[in-house]
């Protein structure tokens with residue numbers, strides 16, 4: 001950006017006052033006083049007027065600086081020179097004021113632009129720093145999870161060996177303790193694995209081990225796993241498989257999706273409620289236009305507490321739990337749905353929910369349909 005003019009710069013008449021205004025001035029004086037006149041710059045070059053006015057003879061100053069020279073000939077030459085000098089002074093005064101206002105404006109713009117540039121640079125530095133921190137955090141999570149898992153598998157292994165009596169006979173009380181140790185260690189292992197999975201998601205390392213599998217089979221086996229704990233709370237899990245649901249995907253990850261949705265349905269449904277699981281063919285996405293491609297749908301519905309509209313948008317975010325108070329009735333870390341969504345989407349499917357508080361929830365996860373070859 002150019003530096004603006006300041007009050008101290010010398011003024012050039014030709015730059016300040018347009019030649020049309022000078023021509024007009026000369027014409028009106030000629031008309032009023034009937035004499036010939038001209039305006040010259042400081043080097044004697046004519047800016048306006050005619051030759052007949054003769055050589056310049058009246059210097060004009062503005063704010064103490066020489067500005068231009070006037071020439072006039074004829075009967076009223078002196079009056080014409082005085083009138084022209086006064087009028088020029090007015091013209092220059094206005095023009096100079098305009099010029100200074102523009103310069104001030106330009107200077108203000110320059111300062112604002114400079115401040116904005118500096119502000120942007122500061123923001124950019126902060127973003128770079130945050131990205132670096134985020135990368136460090138993901139690396140740290142991945143390393144920590146890995147380091148925690150290794151000793152934990154030993155704890156589980158030795159506890160299992162003791163429970164099996166490999167280290168000598170175990171009393172009933174000792175077996176109870178070992179069962180609790182194993183249960184808690186499994187819970188911890190699940191949590192560490194979930195954190196490790198989320199950190200590998202964040203660093204973009206989600207690899208799928210694909211094979212053709214029946215979603216209905218995976219669902220049936222997960223339902224069987226959850227049936228006992230649901231049964232203890234009087235919750236019946238209804239399974240309805242309308243489709244074999246052949247999917248090409250990563251069995252472990254798909255099992256985790258099913259398990260996550262089932263675990264939530266059971267967890268957030270009060271005792272004696274209902275949970276339903278269905279595998280069927282349906283639209284791949286939540287919109288039901290006739291063009292939407294078909295997919296295999298896993299539908300998990302419950303008669304539980306439901307989720308309010310403003311919370312629904314957040315439940316797929318890492319670590320988000322609707323009730324995050326310390327007196328929270330339900331366990332978990334808030335990673336289940338984050339992972340489920342990432343896994344479903346990595347398979348080319350979608351996941352969504354239809355829910356409202358007190359009315360239960362219907363979670364739908366879809367996978368692209370593969371025609372079974374028989």
Ligand SMILES: Nc1ncnc2c1ncn2[C@@H]1O[C@H](COP(=O)(O)OP(=O)(O)OP(=O)(O)O)[C@@H](O)[C@H]1O
Nearest residue numbers: 264265268306315321322332333334335336337361
């Ligand atoms: N079926 C459901 N009914 C009511 N609320 C639900 C349901 N499923 C999920 N939510 C809400 O969404 C939140 C996030 O679910 P998510 O599965 O990610 O975490 P979590 O179950 O709390 O913990 P984690 O799955 O890691 O053990 C839950 O804490 C709960 O508030």
Ligand SMILES: [Mg+2]
Nearest residue numbers: 264332336337
């Ligand atoms: Mg969960």
